[in-house]
Amino acid sequence: MFAKFHSILITLLFCGSLQAQKVTYDDHVRQIFKADCSECHNANKAKGGLDLTSYAQTMAGSSAGSIIEAGDPESSVLFECITTNDSDIRMPPKGAHMNKNDVEMIKRWILGGGLENRSSKKKIFVKNDAFKASESKKGQVIMPQQLNLIPWHFHQHHGPARSMAASPFSPLIAFGLYKQVSLYHSDTQKLLGYLDFPEGNINDLSFSADGQYLLAAGGHIGNEGFCVIWHVNSGCRIFTLKHDPMDVHVAHISPDMKLLAIGSNDKKIKIYSLENKELLIEEKAHSEWVSALRFSPNGKYLASGDRNGQIIIWDAQELSKLHTLYKHKGRISAISWRPDSKVFASSSEDSSIMFFDPQKASSLKTLKPHKGYINSVSFNQKGEICSTGHDRFIRVHDANYKQIANYDCKQRAPLLTALYHNDKIIASNYSGRMLVKDKQSKEAQFISLRPQNLVQVNSQLKQEEQVNIEKERLNRQRHMEMYKEFNFKEQVQALKLEQLYTIDEIKSALAEKRDHISLNRLYTQNAQHFHKAYRLKKLAHKSLTKQNQLSQRMSDYDGKTLNASQ
Incomplete structure (x- = not known):
């Protein structure tokens, strides 16, 4: 089977790769921009905030945002401008259209990933399909089912819950403890279960706009940070983002589940794509550690605050700064948006709560x-x-x-x-x-x-309210298998990415007619990735089978109460 796959792969690569050398900015595109665009888009006269005389400035885009979507010419503003007949946006604005060969060269450059030079590598991403289109309606109650009731970690000094979040439409409260999240029914104060966060301290918690997902941000102070997302109903971990070399102070998900914004002690605001973990923006915008950060409910804005009292309002769609506010005289401890997104509030160590209009960047009210x-x-x-x-x-x-x-x-x-x-x-x-x-x-x-x-818990409950300890042990095992399955799938995703990079390298090697030893090395590397991914998929399937078996065994205990010791 593998031999057949290997031969098909070689055939496809030969057919698809016997083409001209890869197109880069330095070798091909710079001279086109110099001839047709430099008059209006240079370092001294950057019309529309666009300078095309260097690779860095070209990729930085114009004052309206990015002009190139690597790998997708049709979605790139630059390609639209050089091919359209619309006189308002066409480039060059006067005279004849750009030479067809030059247009084709720019198209191939964008398709190839918008590379700077011959040593540059194409950016390749693997999509995360965990975030399906929301099937829940606004206001629908979403509660966890069969979460693990046995704590994942016990500590003599467990410390306070430094973060807390409420589900927008459900009677559900989450508390960020050390290395785990506890969830409670807000009406009855009944413990619903624990979610494991072995990554360390939890600094920030928040639910998604529809209440389907829960985000935790934290890590080990001064070492490494993590953002983790769980599906509330199942308690299944569906997303992990590692942030080196420091813990994450604050994080939030955009209402459309497309963006993840984080802030930490590096004074930077970073925004990632939830689809493929691509870092979309990284800007050292604050003068001190970022201490608060939240998207507006309509997804148009992002507000961030720091320890100096500075607040920045961002355009969450263009990923650019709109306004900077210096109203507070102390650390911003929290930011929260009114449901209509017309007002946000910020609290501070200067003893004040201020209310702002995000569009006008004006202060509306101050409470003390x-x-x-x-x-x-x-x-x-x-x-x-x-x-x-x-x-x-x-x-x-x-x-x-x-x-x-x-x-x-x-x-x-x-x-x-x-x-x-x-x-x-x-x-x-x-x-x-x-x-x-x-x-x-x-x-x-x-x-x-x-x-x-659970023995301590049962000792405080009436007989009819006591928890079936053996069933909960099986449930704990089931959640451990869910975590294993997630990790196996994460490794498969990483190997998929490595395979795509290797295949891209093979294509370049064929186009450049490299020696057979180099090609064979790449083919062997790709085969190793394929085999590792295959083994991991088998392990993930085995873990899923165990989950189903444990669920069946749990159902056998329904209606029984065992007095086993913990």
Whole structure:
């Protein structure tokens, strides 16, 4: 079977690769731009912000954004301009059209990946098909099913939940603990399960706009960072992005599930494609560590803040800066958008909450509801605002900035973050507890977030509410197999990428008529990638089979309660 595949591959490569040498900017395109475009697009006169006299400036694009989509001429603004008859955008703007041979050369250059020189390698990406088109309707309740109830990690000093997020349309709250996420039913405060995050600390948590996915960002301080996305309903990990050489402070997903924005102590804003993990923009825009970052609900804007109090409003569609604000005098602790995307709020250590119009970059309102630092601010789906600070107060304001609820934690540990979710105040504090207060009640409940084994949990429950421990052990194994399957698939994706690069190198080698030894080395390398990917696919299938077997064994325990020890 492999021999047949190998022979077909060689035939296809010979047929498709016996063409001219690869087209590059330095060897072919620069001279075309110099002859036809340099009069208007040079370093001294960059019309429309476009300079075509160097490769770096060409790839940087114009003031309106990128002009080249590597590998796709039809989607490239440059190719449209040199082939269109529209007098408003055609290039050159006057006189005859660009020579057909030159147009074809530019097309081949873009198709080949827009390479700079002969030593440049084409950028190749493998698409991630985990993010399907959303089948859920806005407002649909999405809750986890059969999450692992056994904590993934036990620590003597588990620490506080530094991050917390509420599902937009479901009674679901997530807390970021050390190396794991715990999920609770916001109405009953019942533990629904844990998600494993062995990558380290969790600095930021957020749900996707439709509530289908949960994003965690964090890592090991000063070492390496990670962004992980799970499917809420199944608890299955579907995306991992490694960020070297530092942990990720904040991260957020765009509402259309196409972009992932992250910020850290390198003062940079980085935006990745969720489809293929391509880094779309990397800009050192802030003067200090990035401490807050959120997309607007309509996907048009991105707001980011840092430890100096600077806020930047970005155009999330053009991936460019719109406005820079210097209104706060302390670290930006949180940013939250009103559901209509017309207003966003920022809280700061300067004791203020400010409200801004993103389009005009104007300040609309300033509140000072707390004494001292303000730790968090958040809008809910009704446009109500919840905030908490070092003064141990939680305050809730309506859409007209009128206070409608508050709670004084008095001598309790200081609060980290708070939400107003389904007419309940829910918060976390430094002692590792969840605070829950109904709108009508005077006092709040304090529930420990400390991970417990199931024997301890069952000892606190009535007989009919106790958890089937053996069934949960099987469920834990099932989730471990899900994690294994994900890792196998990730490795297959990486090998696919290596194969594509190797095949591209073989094509270049054939076109350049390299020696047979070099070609054989490339063929052998490609065959090795093929075999490794095949073995990993078998392991992924084996893991999936185990998951199905464990699910079947779990169903056998329905209706039974075992008193096994943990």
